[in-house]
Amino acid sequence: MKMNPFDSPFRVSLGSAVFFLGLVAFRSLSPFVIGASTGAAVVGFRVFLDSLTGEMSTSESLLTHLPAAGYYISFSMMAAAVRFRQRMAAPIRAGTVGAALDFLANACELGIRYGMGEPFSFSGQTIIVLWLFAILRSFCVIGVYNMWVTKHVRSLAEARKQELERLMMVSSGLYEEMFYLQKSMALMEDMTRKSYDLYSQLIERKHVEPRVALELAEHIHETKKDMQRIFAGLSKLIGRQSVRGRVPIAELCAMVIRANEKYASLSGKTIAFSYNGHIDLMTDQLYPLLSVLNNLVSNAVEAIEKAGDVTLHARLRGSELIIEVEDTGPGIAADDIAWIFQPGFTTKYDRRGNPSTGIGLTHARDIAQTLGGHLQLVKSEPGQTVFRLAVPTARLLQDTPSAAEMFSDRNADRQGNAVI
Template sequence: MILHVILLVSMTGLIFTHPFDGHFRFTLGVVVLATLLLYFRRLPIISIAVSAGGVMLLFRILIKYPFLEESLLSAFWHNVPAFSYYLAYGLLFSVFKVRDYRGNIPALILLLSICDIASNCVELMIRQEPGGRSLETILTSLVAVGIARSILIVIGYYLMKRYRDFVLAEAHAARYAELIFIIAKLKAELFYLKKSSADIELVMEKGYTLYQTLNAAQPGELVRPESPSARALAIARDIHEVKKDYYRVARGIEEILDVAVRKEGLPLSEFFQIIEQNTRRYINSLDKPVSISFIYYGEVVTDKYYAVVSILNNLIINAVEAVEPAGIITVTARYSGGKLHLAVADNGPGISPEDVEVVFAPGYSTKFSEVTGQMSTGLGLSHVKNLTESLGGEVTLTSKPGKTVFTVSLPLTNLEVSEAD
């Protein structure tokens, strides 16, 4: 990076103007030098200034010498005072600790102006070529140019700083959106884990009831390890151990989510934008010509946005995979009858009438990997149905060739977060 800075300063130092008769000139190089020194605090001030001055001196000699009727030594002496300017500027920049005043614009402009004016005075004294101009004219020019260049430096520094803040904000927004989707997926999996725990509890009770029935029918058979009652009791015990493992995993995930999840609600427009950004990144990664639009009317603030994000994400991914080889997808949100209606429509081939009845069943899938030949898990739409019902809503499907629409209707009373909350 240091080499790049030196080359950039040296090359911009070739952009100049002659204010007086002679070899003295005002260049753009010092603006670039000071801007980069302010922005990159780790850059060594004096060594950068000296190196840039030396390389610029070399550039000027190599570029102009072949076209001038003078010796190499003469060309060197005509340009070496410019090196003294950069040396003086670097020393003054360091002595005045200009970087410490980056938050005080008037003081920063004043110190940069002093560094510029004083360094130009050093160069003029070494050159000893006033060119017939009065001292007042020379000083006026030095002060005006020094202030003008200092203002340009401050503007350049704050523009770079503003751009960095913009890039960091973009990166933060991307990480935040990614976190939203990760937590949404975890919450959906946690929902299924709890549902499975309840199912396991029920199976364990049935197993224990079976043991009691068998033991009552054949008293004393429990002492025989291979007896039906003993085997039923062993199965109930094994299921109980599995249930405890499920509870431990579920509790661990809940504790992680308690730390990661923000408790307050999000407006519909905000997490809709997150879904849109994530979806467009997903489509771009597929290199698939899919057009998708997001339309929403009104606003609602909800703390159930992780469930809504998971619902929409599953429906949208299904739609993207359904439209082959390309297609159009529309995602809408509207309010009607005290409910939030979310719809994902695509112009894919549609779903056959016999499949409409079983499309939400766990394990149902028509997708498979072309590489491994394995079928998809078929849990996406099952997730949608269960999450929707957990919010007191319902999901419906209408499909025909060229148009498939999944509509999720959620009661606003189960979604909205009041100001008091």
């Protein structure tokens, strides 16, 4: 759609609206680049059409249509000068400024044509027509642009709404799992105490009611069911499979650090955790190593009063993997060092004054020995306590059966015993 108000090659059309829209939409490009490239494309296309019809020579056609490039170049330069793209937040004002730029750009093209000696008649009616076209094209472009922006904003809002709903579902699911965890934690603490009491009675060869062992088995069974529910719920929320295959030692230590960072934060302590080690070793002995390291690092967190540092050092020494857990806590009293690995020995009490079970370090030492290694206290003084775990690398590289395989084997054993 176009018109020639002066009975000359000068024209006004809705095609310029496409250029206007591109000028405000393609913000990554310079306005002058858009104006110059559009002007060159328009002039080139008109010259090409004239060459097909043969109405005039290429040079005449070029001189005739070259002023049209002045419209696009002058429009883009004025748009850059008034920072037109920053005015798009106010549609009415942007439409008014756009109409003024359109009218002035047409005036620049007319001035170029007049300077090149092109005859045309100019009147007040012509000015009105140019203003009408300028207003029409400007507000048309502003309207289309705002519809596109509105659609884009709505799509973003819908995406954010869906993400918020998903996060609310996740939060609701985690809130539900938290109750199971609190219940299981209390139940496991009670089981630990009763198990140690049972151990003490057996050591002292006292009579033990069979009912005590049965109650422990029932509590363990209930805890296992709770753990299964929690694991199923978290797996559904997170959408991840069980950990399989070998895990790098660095990632294993990172898992321990991340878990205990949350523990320290929950305890209201400011503790800086770090890992120091450059070893290329992977293992599938994930759960035993996690048990030992989590015990050592959580003990370090509990030992530090308010603020401090906990560092994990990992290195290879001969055929052994050495992992040292160092903290800046108050250290272990000299009189207690000989007893820290004895079952039942503890210096920790809860808020009600109940002592801890005192089997954490014993359990960690037993796991280390099961792996063919050892756990020892290397150094303990105010401001520096170091525990060292040493495990043969050959044992770390051995394959261990998965939980599913162990469960299958256990069921097979039960069925075999039932047959016998």
